[in-house]
Amino acid sequence: MPMPAPPKRACSRYSATGTLCTTPTARADGWCGVCDGYTVRAPREETERRQRWHWGPGPWHPAPLGLETDEAYEIEIHPHVVRDYSSHHTVPPKTAVVQIRSLLEDLITSGAPTEADVRGRRRIYLPQGGYGLMLSQDRGTVVRYCTRHAERTWAQYRGGVHSRISTPNRGTAWQRAALAEHLPVKVTATALHGYTRHVLGTKITRGNIDDIARRLAAHLNEYVLPKWDRTADVTLADGQGSTWVLAVDDRSPEGVVVANYATGVRTEE
Ligand SMILES: [Zn+2]
Incomplete structure (x- = not known):
């Protein structure tokens, strides 16, 4: 008698940018083996x-x-x-x-x-x-x-999946220092780079990082964080042309800004 094929279920892992994968998989470990396969949406603190x-x-x-x-x-x-x-x-x-x-x-x-x-x-x-x-x-x-x-x-x-904790996700020490100084939440380097590229249209240097961090803080405080109650991970459009991936977990109850995508949709009131 032929062996029945193992039942498929949706892969429940995350891509490097925090997107949930739903590719059907029959693998015993539940990973489809195609996506990046992260088990949590955003990386935890390195030291832990x-x-x-x-x-x-x-x-x-x-x-x-x-x-x-x-x-x-x-x-x-x-x-x-x-x-x-x-x-x-x-x-x-x-x-x-x-x-x-x-x-x-x-x-x-x-x-x-x-x-x-x-x-x-x-x-x-x-x-x-x-x-x-x-x-x-x-x-x-x-x-x-x-x-x-x-x-x-x-x-x-x-499988060649890169760590999100080493660069570019965590960014350099001077980038992290500037972010820590100005921002009320953790921001991954992916989100920092996305914002800098999509919203400011520039590149990060040591010379402009403070200004970028300040503007990012103002942007998040005005358009993003007030819409988020921090009870769950969300993908949120800011009405300014960007979509943000935001995550909370036990280790980061204040939240993590995981990624920024340019959507070009402005809903200026
Ligand atoms: Zn997958």
Whole structure:
């Protein structure tokens, strides 16, 4: 009897500009694999998520892993690893399990370095890629997930998805400083660049950043923020020719200005 095709559901991930994807997908992790695949609309603060590259004390010395690729689908995954992965990448536990197994399989297939510590625990990791897993001494359980990446999963990284946290999304330090000084909400570099290009018709330099930040603050305060009660993510037309993507989450209750699009529609009263 032929296997029934897995049911499709709408992809629920976001593009780099914060647009919700709805492409049908049958993938177990719920990602269509075509869009950027971000699990949250706007990136979180870097400091909260960066650096989970903790392997324990070591030292580590080269040692075979002793696992075949198909064993990636039989091995136990410790519940704290599932929790850790889930919260780091903002995915449900079931998705976390699928992705951890897929990472392990890819690491084994790619011949990633494997090492053992004095207790016989193994680690397999991509030193350049910044993803790795630690296995128990008997190699029957995944006991740790390590990543250098603040928001991208291995599947996204492998697919060439760029981080929104590094440039250009966060902008340079001097851009962030100017924004922080003048604006009551967080503004991504995508939104800053969109506003500067679409509304002001210019480019950002060190010389004009203060002026741009001041004008952006005035624009948001007059046309955008009063229309938004900050209870939900919205896409909002400002009546001045721009549409704005605005987001709130637990970490940014004051809101994040995610993106600016030129729509050319003016509804000047
Ligand atoms: Zn998608």
